[in-house]
Amino acid sequence: MxxxxxxxxxxxxxxxxxxxxxxxxxxxxxxxxxxxxxxxxxxxxxxxxxxxxxxxxxxxxxxxxxxxxxxxxxSKIDYDLVEESRFVRLVLEKAIIDIVCDKPDNRFLEKLEINIRNQKYYLDKENKMNLMQLDNEFHKILFEMANKLQTHELVESISGHFDRLRNLSINTIKDIKTVSDHEKIFEAIKSCDSVKAKELMEIHLSRHKFEEKILREKYSDYFD
CATH class of the missing domain: 1.10.10.10 (Winged helix-like DNA-binding domain superfamily/Winged helix DNA-binding domain)
Structure with a gap:
């Protein structure tokens, strides 16, 4: 707690x-x-x-x-609400990527780089709470970079079910791709390659689909 x-x-x-x-x-x-x-x-x-x-x-x-x-x-985790949250996040974060790739700000690129470095540090630690916090921070920096923090608050307000699933994934899936996903997204943004960055973001925000079977089997009581 x-x-x-x-x-x-x-x-x-x-x-x-x-x-x-x-x-x-x-x-x-x-x-x-x-x-x-x-x-x-x-x-x-x-x-x-x-x-x-x-x-x-x-x-x-x-x-x-x-x-x-x-x-x-x-409430139990509702996959329909997870999917709806993912849909909203994907639409908005792709739009955010277009904005930040148009003219990347070195101050925020440095923030992203430090964030990823910290993620790597906590990746193999037993307590994954810090990793989840850094994951959230990575996405928030992108919204901040685009000067759209109010939009980020909107995303957070509807992400409860999606975030619970992410927490389960981080603490259950052995070979999680969160950090490597972020690193690839960062490199694409740094190169001003919005097409590549958006493709990577879609993969990143859709990983729960591939992990659903594992999570449902291990935590069957957690889901509707």
Missing amino acids: VEFERLANEKASEYAYRYLKKNIVGLGFAPNSKICESDIAKKLGLSRTPVREALLELVKNKLVVVYPQRGSFV
């Missing part, structure tokens, strides 16, 4: 939402596990009201399901 402090000026409901979403996406709360309002409130030092408000937001994001008389449960 990921623990972190409440930010300055952060509303109680925002803190509860951030804590719950981070741990749902990071699989600290496994799919189909029950979330107890009172336990979360006590853990975070909050009343139950902001926790309830956070859960309602997570219901909207389709990460939590509320069953009458039973309570709130983490």
